[in-house]
Amino acid sequence: MSQASALDPFAVFGLARSLDLDDKTLEQRYLRLSRECHPDLHRAKDTADCIAVLQRSAEINDAWKVLRDPWQRARALVELLSPGALDRTKRLDPAFLADALELAEEVAMANGDAVPPLRTRIAAALEADFAAVRAELQHGAVDAAARRLHASHYHRKALQDLDAKS
Amino acid sequence: MAYSDKVLDHYQNPRNVGSLDKDDPNVGTGVVGAPECGDVMKLQIKVDDSGKIVDAKFKTYGCGSAIASSSLATEWLKGTSVDAAAQIKNTQIVEELSLPPVKIHCSVLAEDAIKAAIDDWKKKQGATKAAEAKG
Missing domain, CATH: 1.10.287.110 (DnaJ domain)
Structure with a gap:
């Protein structure tokens, strides 16, 4: 830190x-x-x-x-509300990770016409992540918010990889 | 930071890339991730009746060290017993690949993936035996 x-x-x-x-x-x-x-x-x-x-x-x-930066703001907020939350929640659900792996493969393979809809889909996933972080924080579920912040990294990385291709 | 020759070799020619049927009762699947860097590692083992690992496959999305760590792990897993596989330590991977301190977490990920695959296989074996006893 x-x-x-x-x-x-x-x-x-x-x-x-x-x-x-x-x-x-x-x-x-x-x-x-x-x-x-x-x-x-x-x-x-x-x-x-x-x-x-x-x-x-x-x-x-x-x-x-x-x-x-809303994402950095969210991370800071989570750590302030429950110190150590980000570290505690690093172990993500294997089913989610399997999906993340599939998405990474899809990004690696995508070209031409397949790129724009894929970008839209991943951007929507990132937005859903942020909305979920907000909802979890509203319910006081800080660890759940931290987990979703971790999950968002995979979506952000997928988006970066996709943009790096074009 | 320079990668060691062994890391580069595994990165450029990864061994055992691919998937095994995750629904096969003799296949154990482990999927682990390092959210800080967005790495994901899937490692699968296929075990025969004597408890020997007859096949191992991996798919890793991440940096060169993460790919090399999982590639090396599958090489070590093939032909060994499940019990011996459970003893593999990340420090052995660090040593073999000469990983620098900032990349040690990649070897930890590989060890976690091996353990998760073994756990999954054991769980399936337990379920199969229970079903047989019941049936």
Whole structure:
């Protein structure tokens, strides 16, 4: 785990922990926070002050990176709600993995006209993953949400592989 | 990071790629994955009446080390007994393929796949015997 993930990015931004953040609000807050403690604008009086400003500015940037991406935001949220959840749930259902393997094969074989519908299907699977993560979190089922986040990796990778072909 | 010659060899010429009939009572199937990197490994064994592994196949979707680890595993499995197969350790795979520390998880995946395949076969054997005793 990187140091950035040890911090609560929601707290850095002064936001309630939630999977659904408004993009515009988030960006506005990022710009405001950045302005407030930009190392160039913020003339530090002494060295200690200067280091604090730099550190705060790094925290804001790290939190921004996590919060602006819904998937990273989801991972951070899961870990905050139940530390260790992602690690605990790594063992995925063999039936799901068998499907993931089949999908990978399908991606490897796909060409021409078969590519667009396949891309649509995988994109839909990724969307379904995110909707499921949201639903599990709403029910307080953090481990189930973590499992679905792991599952989404296979769909994302399949999509990347498909895009890499064209 | 450079791959060792053995990894490259297995990666370029993977042994025993394919599938066995997963519904065959003498076939054990193990499917395991490493979600961090999106790797999946399917390993299957076919066992005869004396408990000897007569065939082994794999399909792996992942990096070169994951493919090499499972390819090597199937080579070791063929012709050995189920009991001996259960003793295979990931460290042996690491040693044989000279895997670097960042790729050790690939060998762990292969060991997990072997164990899962054996468990599946044992479960099927138990079910078959129970059915025979009942029938």
